[in-house]
Amino acid sequence: MIAVLALLAGVVLGVYLDPTVPAALQPYLPIAVVAALDAVFGGVRAKLDRIFDDKQFVVSFISNVLVAALIVYLGDQLGVGGQLSTGVVVVLGVRIFGNVAAIRRHLFRA
Amino acid sequence: MSEEHRETGTGWPRPGEPARPSGPAGEPDPRPDAPDPDELSPLAPVEPVEPAPDEVAEPAEREAVPESEPEPGAAAGAGAPSAARRFSSAGAMIAVLLALLGFTLVVQFKTTSTDPTLAATREEDLVRISSDLDSRERRLRQEIELLEESQRQLRSGEQGRQAALEEATRRADELGILAGTLPAVGPGLEVRFSGPAKAVSSTRILDAVQELRGAGAEAMQIQGADGTAARIIASTYFVDGAEGALVVDGRRLTGPFTIMVIGDPATMRTALNIPGGVVASVRDGGGNVTSEDREVVEVSQLHAPIKLDHARPVS
Known part of the structure; x- marks a missing residue:
């Protein structure tokens, strides 16, 4: 409940403050968002599995974001930024799909 | 697929551990890995240090207990109170993180929707777009030249016609004066x-x-x-x-x-x-x-x- 409220608060803040993304962060932000989404879906699934752990969620969230950004950064430095970020998005997307499938099974028994 | 998944889901603690090492590289089968994204172990180097063993043990216990329990809400609540202090700080942390996520999500949406092509594009794409625009500009320039050329031709044709018309009019006037059909x-x-x-x-x-x-x-x-x-x-x-x-x-x-x-x-x-x-x-x-x-x-x-x-x- 608190989590949903916090998410909504963040959305509202983003809508009203209307900040601009600094140029240095622009390549990393989308990947970081996808990584965070992966962590959130994983958290929801764990909650449904009743194995949710606060600390683990926080750590996984932060490390997910950092590692994703780091991979993109490394890729940019190596000159394969585009391909590597595509790879990261694919991997995270597969994980999100798996998590969503599990959540669906929990909610609808199908 | 679903059966597969269910199996791994129930037996999570076991497949979770072996999956950890293979996670970062290729993740051959994402599904067994996926069940516990909290178990972010594949990506997070921090995790294995201390929370991993704790969690692996903890979820196993918890999973075993609540499964027999009739009330899932009570089970979730029962797990948390054991570490009330940790819950509050971690809960606050989660709230902050999720707020941050919503914030960045909206910001990113806005960035990509306000400037879908350029701001979020990386360098090589920008180079490609730039060269595309260059060639387009060249094509358009050529078209402009062509059109200007035809405009010139038409204009000179028009001038020729105008001159011919003036000449004919002058001649007609002269002839009219000579023939007496025009006053002079x-x-x-x-x-x-x-x-x-x-x-x-x-x-x-x-x-x-x-x-x-x-x-x-x-x-x-x-x-x-x-x-x-x-x-x-x-x-x-x-x-x-x-x-x-x-x-x-x-x-x-x-x-x-x-x-x-x-x-x-x-x-x-x-x-x-x-x-x-x-x-x-x-x-x-x-x-x-x-x-x-x-x-x-x-x-x-x-x-x-x-x-x-x-x-x-x-x-």
């Missing part, structure tokens, strides 16, 4: 013939007209005393009528006669006054000829256009 104005002479009919006969008038033509007269008209006038053109004829009248192109004119002529006044006057010329012969017959220079002579009498029945232009 210009410097010239007003020549007045007076005297007895014998002195001012049609022959004398014709002589005078020929003399004036020879001196460069461009337009002429002859007027009788009563104002009847006739334009003098190439086909004009002069015949002596009854009672000293003069018939010009079928019109009956009575003396004295006035010829309005446009041309160089000096040349024409000289031509009329040469010894043995028009003036001399008229005076010999007892008549008189006076000529006046005029800055502006108006030849306003018109000759009806001749309808050509037989002649056709060659071309």
